[in-house]
Amino acid sequence: MDTCLDMSLAAAYTSHSQRARVVTEDWVERNMYCPRCGSGHLEHLKANRPVADFACPQCGEIFESKAQRGALGRTIADGAYDTMIRRIHESNNPDFLFMAYDLDLGRVKDFLIVPKHFFVDSLIEKRKPLAATARRAGWTGCSILLDEVPSWGRIAIIRGGLVADKEEVCRQYRSTSFLGDMNLSSRGWLMDVFRCMEEIGSIEFTLSDMYRFEERLAILHPDNHNIRAKIRQQLQMLRDRGLIRFVSRGVYRKC
Structure with a gap:
C-alpha cells in the first residue's frame, strides 16, 4: 500500500474540495482492499449514489469514503441526516473509510475503517437545519461522532503514515462481525x-x-x-x- 496521492489529478480542478475528492478517491480505488473477504481492490461506484462510494467486486461489500485535510477530529461532517439514519437501519448499510491527508505533501497520514455493524443512531448527530434564506432552506445535515465509536471499531489501516498489516486488519474486522447479526x-x-x-x-x-x-x-x-x-x-x-x-x-x- 502506497501512501502517496496522485496530485497530477488535481490539475484539472480549481476548488479545494474537488481536488481533494478526486485525489483521495483515486487513492482508495488504487490501494484499498476488502477487509471482509481479502479481495485486493475495491471498485469505484457511480457518482451521487447515497452513502456508497466503493464496492468489493468479490463479496459485494460496500464502502463510503470520507476524507479531510489535517487530522481526523472528534466528529466527521456527513450528508443528510434522514438519509444517514435510514441507511444504517438497512441491511446493506456501508462500512466507512476515514482518511486524514496532507495535500501539500501529497500523502495519506491516517486511514481507518469503521465497520458498518458499529453504526447506531447515537453515533449520528443531527445538525441545525439550514436557514430560511439558504438555497436549500430547511435541509438538515449530520455529523458522525467518531470518538464515540469503541476502540475496537476504529481499525487503523494507516496510522501516522505507517501501513498496518493487511492480515491483522482483516482479523480485527472479522472479530467483531458477530455484531452484524444483532439488531x-x-x-x-x-x-x-x-x-x-x-x-x-x-x-x-x-x-x-x-x-x-x-x-x-x-x-x-x-x-x-x-x-x-x-x-x-x-x-x-x-x-x-x-x-x-x-x-x-x-x-x-x-x-
Whole structure:
C-alpha cells in the first residue's frame, strides 16, 4: 500500500474540495482492499449514489469514503441526516473509510475503517437545519461522532503514515462481525457498555467499576429497569467473543 496521492489529478480542478475528492478517491480505488473477504481492490461506484462510494467486486461489500485535510477530529461532517439514519437501519448499510491527508505533501497520514455493524443512531448527530434564506432552506445535515465509536471499531489501516498489516486488519474486522447479526438496540447496549469500560483507566476492572455507569446507562436506555443485570449480560457476551477476559469473580481484563 502506497501512501502517496496522485496530485497530477488535481490539475484539472480549481476548488479545494474537488481536488481533494478526486485525489483521495483515486487513492482508495488504487490501494484499498476488502477487509471482509481479502479481495485486493475495491471498485469505484457511480457518482451521487447515497452513502456508497466503493464496492468489493468479490463479496459485494460496500464502502463510503470520507476524507479531510489535517487530522481526523472528534466528529466527521456527513450528508443528510434522514438519509444517514435510514441507511444504517438497512441491511446493506456501508462500512466507512476515514482518511486524514496532507495535500501539500501529497500523502495519506491516517486511514481507518469503521465497520458498518458499529453504526447506531447515537453515533449520528443531527445538525441545525439550514436557514430560511439558504438555497436549500430547511435541509438538515449530520455529523458522525467518531470518538464515540469503541476502540475496537476504529481499525487503523494507516496510522501516522505507517501501513498496518493487511492480515491483522482483516482479523480485527472479522472479530467483531458477530455484531452484524444483532439488531440495532442490542448493538447499542453492547457498545454503550464497552464505551463505559474504556473510560476505566486500568487494564483490569471490576463489576463495581462498571456499576458506576449505572445512571448514565439508565438515561441512554430508559425502558430497561434492571441496569446492573444488563451490564453483567453484556460483559458475558464480550467475554464469550474474546474481547475481554474473566479473571476472577467480578474481575475482568481488557484484551
